[in-house]
Amino acid sequence: MLEANRLSFRYGRQQQWLFQNLDLRIAPGEIVGLPGPSGRGKSTLAKILAGYLTAVHGSVLVDGRPLPKSGYCPVQLLFQHPELAVNPRWKAGDILAEAGQPDAALLQDLGIEPAWLTRYPHELSGGELQRICLVRALTAHTRYLLCDEMTSMLDPLSQAHIWQKVLHIAEKRKLGLLVISHDKALLDKLCHRTHHYFATIADFPLLTIRFP
Amino acid sequence: MTARLFFPSQWDRRTRTLAAIGICLVFFAVIFIAAWLYGDQGQVTALKLRKLPPSWERPFGTDWLGRDMLARTLKGIRISLGVGLTAATCSACIALLLGLAAALLGRTVDRLVTWLADAAMATPHLVLLILLSFACGGGAKGVIIAVAASHWPALTRIIRAEVLQLRSADYVKLAPQLGKGPYWIARRHLLPHVAPQFLVGLLLLFPHAILHAAGLTFLGFGMPPHMPAIGVLLAESMRYLSMGLWWLAVAPGFILIVSVLAFDVLGNNVRALLDPKTLRE
Numbered sequence: 001m002l003e004a005n006r007l008s009f010r011y012g013r014q015q016q017w018l019f020q021n022l023d024l025r026i027a028p029g030e031i032v033g034l035p036g037p038s039g040r041g042k043s044t045l046a047k048i049l050a051g052y053l054t055a056v057h058g059s060v061l062v063d064g065r066p067l068p069k070s071g072y073c074p075v076q077l078l079f080q081h082p083e084l085a086v087n088p089r090w091k092a093g094d095i096l097a098e099a100g101q102p103d104a105a106l107l108q109d110l111g112i113e114p115a116w117l118t119r120y121p122h123e124l125s126g127g128e129l130q131r132i133c134l135v136r137a138l139t140a141h142t143r144y145l146l147c148d149e150m151t152s153m154l155d156p157l158s159q160a161h162i163w164q165k166v167l168h169i170a171e172k173r174k175l176g177l178l179v180i181s182h183d184k185a186l187l188d189k190l191c192h193r194t195h196h197y198f199a200t201i202a203d204f205p206l207l208t209i210r211f212p
Numbered sequence: 213m214t215a216r217l218f219f220p221s222q223w224d225r226r227t228r229t230l231a232a233i234g235i236c237l238v239f240f241a242v243i244f245i246a247a248w249l250y251g252d253q254g255q256v257t258a259l260k261l262r263k264l265p266p267s268w269e270r271p272f273g274t275d276w277l278g279r280d281m282l283a284r285t286l287k288g289i290r291i292s293l294g295v296g297l298t299a300a301t302c303s304a305c306i307a308l309l310l311g312l313a314a315a316l317l318g319r320t321v322d323r324l325v326t327w328l329a330d331a332a333m334a335t336p337h338l339v340l341l342i343l344l345s346f347a348c349g350g351g352a353k354g355v356i357i358a359v360a361a362s363h364w365p366a367l368t369r370i371i372r373a374e375v376l377q378l379r380s381a382d383y384v385k386l387a388p389q390l391g392k393g394p395y396w397i398a399r400r401h402l403l404p405h406v407a408p409q410f411l412v413g414l415l416l417l418f419p420h421a422i423l424h425a426a427g428l429t430f431l432g433f434g435m436p437p438h439m440p441a442i443g444v445l446l447a448e449s450m451r452y453l454s455m456g457l458w459w460l461a462v463a464p465g466f467i468l469i470v471s472v473l474a475f476d477v478l479g480n481n482v483r484a485l486l487d488p489k490t491l492r493e
Binding site (some may be wrong): 050085 | 221380381383384385386387388389390391392393400401404405488489491
């Protein structure tokens with residue numbers, strides 16, 4: 001069980017609270033959706049759950065224990081922009097090897113061709129890179145996968161393909177999934193339940209678009 | 213880039229880049245080997261052969277004491293290159309240390325280094341060079357210290373910015389989550405980005421260092437007259453220009469410009485070769 005207990009976070013003492021006393025539970029094999037408008041702190045929450053940031057108050061527990069300070073983190077985060085999540089001077093093969101020897105079956109399952117592994121990130125498309133990042137995050141030690149707008153910049157076809165594979169793997173390995181997205185239809189389709197913390201708060205000024 | 217102008221267009225970018233690098237390296241090798249082969253020529257006087265204009269036998273002519281100008285120019289550029297290379301290397305090492313310190317050792321060190329770099333950049337370059345060289349007693353040592361101590365700010369800023377940007381990059385923040393330690397991250401993530409910046413920065417510092425060393429010497433604050441560096445040759449030639457001995461200034465000046473340009477071409481092509489974006493074009 002991945003548990004977030006009464007999390008509160010702000011980026012500085014002068015800043016507004018992004019969220020306060022937020023509770024979240026993800027069981028192994030469970031797929032939880034997290035909808036909400038931009039700029040409310042969804043990605044920040046994901047970074048706290050994956051150990052990139054530390055919450056001001058509250059705790060994150062995996063199976064009753066806090067996230068490890070060093071070593072492989074069982075909670076892995078996938079970013080919206082895969083091209084920023086890979087070292088531009090590494091070939092795809094090196095990028096994958098950073099997380100250990102990639103599983104050949106997984107590579108084949110996600111349609112990653114061996115020729116891609118000798119290419120640099122700028123020689124691969126966004127969808128191809130996102131699949132590389134996905135393989136990197138899906139080592140045998142990963143228990144929970146946080147997908148932060150993982151497919152929002154991909155075309156519908158690749159989007160469907162990637163999600164189909166991810167759901168299949170998650171079910172097989174009993175992974176807990178957190179799906180962060182604006183796309184209500186996507187969440188309805190994928191998730192067992194949705195967490196509405198960010199969808200309901202309304203004390204941030206809302207963006208109004210006016211056309212002249 | 214420059215490589216495109218000189219080589220056949222059916223060659224691909226990589227071949228042209230390698231060819232440009234090769235030609236620059238051969239050029240420098242020829243200077244050093246030729247200067248060595250000339251022995252003591254260019255120092256011995258031959259009063260019968262005074263003030264000869266350039267000819268097939270003596271392409272750069274002779275000076276007012278009958279010394280062969282080609283030999284003098286080659287030896288002069290060798291001294292200038294040596295001084296420039298030493299100064300630029302020292303300067304680049306200072307830049308590397310300060311840049312890394314600013315980016316890695318916290319806010320106070322960062323402020324201090326940034327302030328130092330701003331202060332050094334705000335001081336007029338030539339004034340700083342003359343002051344330092346004079347304070348260090350002139351000569352090759354004075355020129356090297358002056359050039360090394362005044363050329364680090366630009367590269368320091370580049371290295372500081374590069375490391376700061378890397379530290380905030382998603383792929384570097386992600387590495388600890390995959391179980392990688394700080395040493396591994398420094399070696400595998402930081403080094404491949406900082407090393408090319410350092411190398412190219414070093415190569416592009418050479419022309420500045422060589423020109424400033426020559427300039428300092430020309431103004432009389434650098435090498436002594438018995439070390440015939442390019443700056444000394446140019447300074448001496450000034451007295452004979454009005455007598456019509458134009459080749460005394462033109463020949464060494466031309467070689468100086470060609471050497472500086474060669475380093476520029478070398479730096480730009482090495483950069484193209486090291487960057488994966490242009491590596492395979």
